[in-house]
Amino acid sequence: MSNTRSTSGLGSEYNPLVSPQLEDPHPFLARARREAPVFFSATLGAWVVTRHADISAVVADTTRFSSAESITVGAATMPPEVVTALMDGYPLVPSLVDNDPPAHTRFRGLVSKAFTGRRLTEKEPSIRALVDELISGFMHEGQADLFLRFAHPLSASIIAAILGIPREDISRFRRWSDDLSTVLAAHGPVENQVAAARGVVDFQRYLASALEERKTAPREDLLSDIVTEGQGMTPPMSMAELVSLLMQVHFAGHETTAGLIVGGVELLLDNPEQLQALRNEPDLIAGAVEEAVRMVSPVHAMFRTALEEVEIGGVTIPKGAHIRIVYASANRDEARFHEPERFDIRRPDVKKHLAFGHGLHFCVGAPLARLEARLALEALLRRLPGLRLVPGQKPGFLRSVTVRRHESLEVAWDVQALPAVR
Numbered sequence: 001m002s003n004t005r006s007t008s009g010l011g012s013e014y015n016p017l018v019s020p021q022l023e024d025p026h027p028f029l030a031r032a033r034r035e036a037p038v039f040f041s042a043t044l045g046a047w048v049v050t051r052h053a054d055i056s057a058v059v060a061d062t063t064r065f066s067s068a069e070s071i072t073v074g075a076a077t078m079p080p081e082v083v084t085a086l087m088d089g090y091p092l093v094p095s096l097v098d099n100d101p102p103a104h105t106r107f108r109g110l111v112s113k114a115f116t117g118r119r120l121t122e123k124e125p126s127i128r129a130l131v132d133e134l135i136s137g138f139m140h141e142g143q144a145d146l147f148l149r150f151a152h153p154l155s156a157s158i159i160a161a162i163l164g165i166p167r168e169d170i171s172r173f174r175r176w177s178d179d180l181s182t183v184l185a186a187h188g189p190v191e192n193q194v195a196a197a198r199g200v201v202d203f204q205r206y207l208a209s210a211l212e213e214r215k216t217a218p219r220e221d222l223l224s225d226i227v228t229e230g231q232g233m234t235p236p237m238s239m240a241e242l243v244s245l246l247m248q249v250h251f252a253g254h255e256t257t258a259g260l261i262v263g264g265v266e267l268l269l270d271n272p273e274q275l276q277a278l279r280n281e282p283d284l285i286a287g288a289v290e291e292a293v294r295m296v297s298p299v300h301a302m303f304r305t306a307l308e309e310v311e312i313g314g315v316t317i318p319k320g321a322h323i324r325i326v327y328a329s330a331n332r333d334e335a336r337f338h339e340p341e342r343f344d345i346r347r348p349d350v351k352k353h354l355a356f357g358h359g360l361h362f363c364v365g366a367p368l369a370r371l372e373a374r375l376a377l378e379a380l381l382r383r384l385p386g387l388r389l390v391p392g393q394k395p396g397f398l399r400s401v402t403v404r405r406h407e408s409l410e411v412a413w414d415v416q417a418l419p420a421v422r
Helices: 028-036 051-061 073-077 080-086 103-115 117-134 146-163 167-185 190-216 222-231 239-270 271-282 282-296 366-383
Strands: 038-041 046-049 143-145 300-304 308-311 315-317 322-325 410-412
Touching: 038 315, 046 051, 051 308, 051 322, 080 190, 103 117, 103 222, 117 146, 143 146, 143 190, 146 167, 146 239, 146 366, 167 190, 167 410, 190 222, 190 239, 190 315, 222 239, 239 271, 239 282, 271 282, 271 366, 282 366, 308 322, 315 410
Parallel strands: 046 322
Antiparallel strands: 038 046, 143 410, 300 322, 308 315
8 A cells, every 4th residue: 555645746736715726626636536536635634535436435435434524624723713702602513414323313314304205396386486486586687696696595595494494584594604614614814714603603593592492382394393303312412413403404405506506507508509408308407407416516525534544546544534535526537427527418327426425425405406406497598598608707616625616607698588578
């Protein structure tokens, strides 16, 4: 076995939170797959794994690789001022994505019922209605920021409805989600991180208050289901555990789906031949969504911890080391996909991607994400004639160690071609 920690120059260059890798990580990741598919990043304090086969092996092996700290590795570098601010709230305890069996099984059971096929079939009419409502709100303007006006309010409203959060509170939840990303990334000016930590505490207090209310006055929502079932477990779920679970469900339930929708639209508009193929054959929409999932990879990466000394891709990883598994790189691995940089809505093996994870931690909300993206793309292409990207824009991206999504995407369309209002 070999150890490339001191020999690979890639480790000193890798920083997914800053330019140019923040805007486009794929050239660097392609180089890593060729030159050093497993390397140590001093910036992240973690070994970075980039190939599909290696990542598949890691996520499938829960005996040697722990999911604990899978989203909180950056917390180890939190400034003391941030730690102090977070102490005013609940501890960030492991819950769903950052947990191992048997604890993980308890948490997954609390939320999985909300995302069954039957539940989603019941919700499809209301999702369609919300999609149309949002588009109607800006369709006569001729240009809009698709993230701010459509993708984010859509995904945030849907997960809010599932949880039981009033729609008027959604703007606060968006702010709190950004705060959570900042805290977990442990990146940027200390004063910004402290302000974000205070936002996370406000987020926790809001959720705890809502859960306390559901204890005495339950409703038909996930908050009520979680607090009722959580209290009936042995041992009962603590408030810190319930709050951490809900923060993860909310964050994953809208940030990643909003990123998928915006990224999917960008891919279609950047590939006019694929867009035309979809217009000619609307039944290709499922393949278009899945290919967008592969190429966008909204959950860009996760972390694992080696429970013993292991070998990954011929490299020795010491016991206790953090490992960054880059799903976005696996999903463009030349050894797994033919012409992986090409957007192909007819790609035959597209479902071999790892964008929703794999095995034990396969995303519980994947069916909902696929449904939202399908309904969103169908409606946008149907109702906005001549939909196109506004040239010259440079959209920013969320700074996160796990999630990658646009912060804006300006699109335009032909208002004069809209059906006349009667």
